[in-house]
Amino acid sequence: MGARRTRVLELAVLGLLYETPLHGYGLRKRLNSELGVFRAFSYGSLYPCLKEMLRQGHISQHPEETGFGRRPRIVYRLTEAGHEHLHGMLADVTPAACDDECFGVYFALFGHARSDLRLRILHGRRDRLLSRLEELRSRPSHTADDYLRELRRHGAESVEREIHWLDELIAREQRSAAPSPPQPGSPG
Amino acid sequence: MGARRTRVLELAVLGLLYETPLHGYGLRKRLNSELGVFRAFSYGSLYPCLKEMLRQGHISQHPEETGFGRRPRIVYRLTEAGHEHLHGMLADVTPAACDDECFGVYFALFGHARSDLRLRILHGRRDRLLSRLEELRSRPSHTADDYLRELRRHGAESVEREIHWLDELIAREQRSAAPSPPQPGSPG
DNA sequence: GTTAGCATGTAAGGAGTTACATGATTTT
DNA sequence: AAAATCATGTAACTCCTTACATGCTAAC
Numbered sequence: 001m002g003a004r005r006t007r008v009l010e011l012a013v014l015g016l017l018y019e020t021p022l023h024g025y026g027l028r029k030r031l032n033s034e035l036g037v038f039r040a041f042s043y044g045s046l047y048p049c050l051k052e053m054l055r056q057g058h059i060s061q062h063p064e065e066t067g068f069g070r071r072p073r074i075v076y077r078l079t080e081a082g083h084e085h086l087h088g089m090l091a092d093v094t095p096a097a098c099d100d101e102c103f104g105v106y107f108a109l110f111g112h113a114r115s116d117l118r119l120r121i122l123h124g125r126r127d128r129l130l131s132r133l134e135e136l137r138s139r140p141s142h143t144a145d146d147y148l149r150e151l152r153r154h155g156a157e158s159v160e161r162e163i164h165w166l167d168e169l170i171a172r173e174q175r176s177a178a179p180s181p182p183q184p185g186s187p188g
Numbered sequence: 189m190g191a192r193r194t195r196v197l198e199l200a201v202l203g204l205l206y207e208t209p210l211h212g213y214g215l216r217k218r219l220n221s222e223l224g225v226f227r228a229f230s231y232g233s234l235y236p237c238l239k240e241m242l243r244q245g246h247i248s249q250h251p252e253e254t255g256f257g258r259r260p261r262i263v264y265r266l267t268e269a270g271h272e273h274l275h276g277m278l279a280d281v282t283p284a285a286c287d288d289e290c291f292g293v294y295f296a297l298f299g300h301a302r303s304d305l306r307l308r309i310l311h312g313r314r315d316r317l318l319s320r321l322e323e324l325r326s327r328p329s330h331t332a333d334d335y336l337r338e339l340r341r342h343g344a345e346s347v348e349r350e351i352h353w354l355d356e357l358i359a360r361e362q363r364s365a366a367p368s369p370p371q372p373g374s375p376g
Numbered sequence: 377g378t379t380a381g382c383a384t385g386t387a388a389g390g391a392g393t394t395a396c397a398t399g400a401t402t403t404t
Numbered sequence: 405a406a407a408a409t410c411a412t413g414t415a416a417c418t419c420c421t422t423a424c425a426t427g428c429t430a431a432c
C-alpha cells in the first residue's frame with residue numbers, strides 16, 4: 001500500500017519540521033497541543049505519514065545525537081524537496097482548501113509566512129465563510145421547525161463573527177504590509 | 189463487505205425517516221439542505237448506508253405508490269426495530285458524542301424529542317465545550333507565536349459564545365419543561 | 377432532441393482511528 | 405518493584421468521498 005496522502009496531517013508535519021527537526025513522539029505532542037486546538041492525531045496516523053513522507057523524500061531521518069545511556073530517538077528533518085513541497089502546497093491554497101481543519105494549520109504557519117501568503121489564506125477563508133453564510137441564509141424559513149431555525153441562526157451568527165475577525169486581521173495585515181509612511185515594520 | 193457503521197449518517201437517516209418515509213434521492217436532498225448545514229453527504233455513502241440499515245432490519249423498503257407512467261421510487265420507512273434503535277442511540281448520548289457534527293444532527297431531532305432528552309443533549313454539548321475551553325486556556329502563553337495566540341483567543345471566544353447560547357436554551361427548556369406536577373412519560 | 381435534473385447504485389480510494397504489540401526510561 | 409510515560413510502530417477497521425455506470429424523465 002503506497003501513497004497515503006494525509007492532507008492535513010502532512011501539512012501540519014511539514015509546518016512543524018519547518019521550524020525545527022523533531023522525533024515522532026515530540027511531533028505528536030506538538031501536533032495535539034499547538035495545532036490540535038481543534039483536532040487530535042494519533043500515532044497510528046502519524047508514523048505511517050512520516051514513512052510515506054520519507055519515501056517521497058520530503059523528510060530525512062537521523063539518529064538523535066544523544067549522551068551516554070540514552071537510546072537515540074529518530075529525528076526527522078525537512079529536506080530541500082520538503083521545503084519546496086511545502087511552498088507548493090501553500091501556493092495552491094484556495095478557498096476550497098480553507099475548511100475549518102486546514103485553516104487552523106495554515107494559520108499556525110503564519111509566523112513563517114510572507115505577508116502576501118497570509119493575505120491569500122485570510123481571503124480564502126473569508127470567501128469560504130461567505131459561501132457558507134449565503135447558503136445558511138438562502139433557506140430562511142423553509143423549515144417549520146423552531147429548533148432548526150434557531151440552530152441555523154446561531155450558525156450564521158458565528159460565521160458572521162469569524163468573517164468580522166478575518167476583516168480585522170486582513171486590515172491589520174495590509175497596514176503593516178503596505179509601507180506608505182516610513183514606518184520600520186516588525187519582523188518579516 | 190458487511191457492517192458499515194455510518195454513525196452520523198445513520199443517525200441522520202433515522203431522524204429523517206422518523207418524520208416521514210422517503211426515497212434515497214429525497215433523503216439526500218433533505219440531508220444536505222436541512223441537516224447538512226455543516227456537512228454534505230454523497231450518494232456513495234447514503235445508498236450503502238441504507239443497504240446496511242435494511243440488512244439490520246431498521247428500515248424497510250417499499251415501491252412508491254405511483255400514478256400511471258411514473259416509475260415507482262424506492263421508499264424507505266422506519267421499522268419498529270428502527271424506532272428502538274434510534275431511541276437506543278439517543279439514550280446513549282454522552283458529551284463525547286456531542287462533537288460539532290453530531291450535535292447538529294441531534295439538534296435537528298429536537299422537534300420530535302422529549303424535554304428530558306433535549307436537556308441531556310444540551311448539557312452533553314455544554315460539557316464538551318467546557319472541556320475544550322479548559323484545554324484552550326490551559327496553555328496560555330506557551331507559544332511565543334502571536335498568530336497562534338490570536339487563533340486560540342478567537343477559538344476560546346467562539347466556544348464561550350456557544351456555551352452562553354446553550355445556557356439560554358437550557359434555561360428556556362427548563363422553564364417550559366416542569367412547572368407542573370410530574371406526569372408519567374407520554375410519548376412525544 | 378439535447379441538456380438538466382431525477383433516481384439508484386458499485387468500486388476504489390482517502391484520511392484518518394482504535395486496538396494491539398513491544399520495549400526503554402523515569403518517577404514514585 | 406511498580407506505575408507512568410517515553411518511544412516506535414502495525415493491522416484492521418471506519419466512515420466517508422470521488423469517480424464511474426446506468427437509465428429515466430422533464431424542460432428548453
